[in-house]
Amino acid sequence: xxxxxxxxxxxxxxxxxxxxxxxxxxxxxxxxxxxxxxxxxxxxxxxxxxxxxxxxxxxxxxxxxxxxxxxxxxxxxxxxxxxxxxxxxxxxxxxxxxxxxxxxxxxxxxxxx
Amino acid sequence: xxxxxxxxxxxxxxxxxxxxxxxxxxxxxxxxxxxxxxxxxxxxxxxxxxxxxxxxxxxxxxxxxxxxxxxxxxxxxxxxxxxxxxxxxxxxxxxxxxxxxxxxxxxxxxxxx
Numbered sequence: 340x341x342x343x344x345x346x347x348x349x350x351x352x353x354x355x356x357x358x359x360x361x362x363x364x365x366x367x368x369x370x371x372x373x374x375x376x377x378x379x380x381x382x383x384x385x386x387x388x389x390x391x392x393x394x395x396x397x398x399x400x401x402x403x404x405x406x407x408x409x410x411x412x413x414x415x416x417x418x419x420x421x422x423x424x425x426x427x428x429x430x431x432x433x434x435x436x437x438x439x440x441x442x443x444x445x446x447x448x449x450x451x452x
Numbered sequence: 453x454x455x456x457x458x459x460x461x462x463x464x465x466x467x468x469x470x471x472x473x474x475x476x477x478x479x480x481x482x483x484x485x486x487x488x489x490x491x492x493x494x495x496x497x498x499x500x501x502x503x504x505x506x507x508x509x510x511x512x513x514x515x516x517x518x519x520x521x522x523x524x525x526x527x528x529x530x531x532x533x534x535x536x537x538x539x540x541x542x543x544x545x546x547x548x549x550x551x552x553x554x555x556x557x558x559x560x561x562x563x564x565x
Binding site (some may be wrong): 343372374379380381382384387389394395403429431438439441442443444445446 | 487494496502557558
C-alpha cells in the first residue's frame with residue numbers, strides 16, 4: 340500500500356509569508372503527527388491529530404497550526420515566516436494515537452529567505 | 453516534562469558491535485522506540501520496548517530498563533549501510549488518552565571500512 344505522502348517536497352518562502360504543507364497518511368491510519376527537524380535538534384514535536392481533533396501540541400508559537408480532514412489528510416500552516424522556521428517538516432502516520440510504530444513521509448524542506 | 457539524552461556521534465568499523473544508549477525523563481511512560489534515518493531520507497521504525505528486557509530483530513537488538521529510565525540499541529555485524537542517524541523516542545501519556553511520541557536529538561553513526 341502507498342506510504343505517507345507529503346507535498347510539496349521543497350519550498351522557498353520569504354520572511355513574513357505564510358505556508359501550508361500537506362500530508363496524506365497511509366490508508367486506514369487515523370493519527371497524523373507533525374515534526375520539525377533541524378540539524379542537531381532532532382525531531383521536535385509540533386502536534387498530533389486523530390479523527391480530526393488535535394490531541395497533543397508541542398512547544399511552538401501560535402504561528403504554527405494544523406488541521407485534519409475527515410479522510411485523515413492533514414495540513415500544517417505557518418504564518419508570518421521567520422528565518423528560523425527553515426527546516427525539514429516531517430509528517431508521521433499511525434493507526435491510532437497509542438500505536439507503537441509511526442510511518443514517516445519524506446518531508447517538506449522549507450527554506451525561508 | 454520530558455527529555456531524552458543520547459550521544460551525538462558514534463564511530464565503529466565494519467563487522468564490529470556498537471551500542472547506542474538513551475536515557476529519558478518523562479511522566480506517563482509507555483514505551484521506548486528506535487528509529488533510523490539515512491541522510492536525506494525519512495525516519496524508519498526499528499524497534500519498540502514497552503517492558504524491561506531485550507528485543508532482538510536480526511542484527512539489531514533493543515533493551516529497556518524502566519527502573520533506570522534507560523535503554524540502548526545494539527547493532528551487530530556492522531555494515532557500511534548502517535551509517536545513519538539513530539533516534540530514541542519515548543511514547544508518553546499527555547492529555548487524556550493521547551500518547552505523544554517524543555524524539556531525542558539523534559546519534560550519528562559512522563561505520564568505517
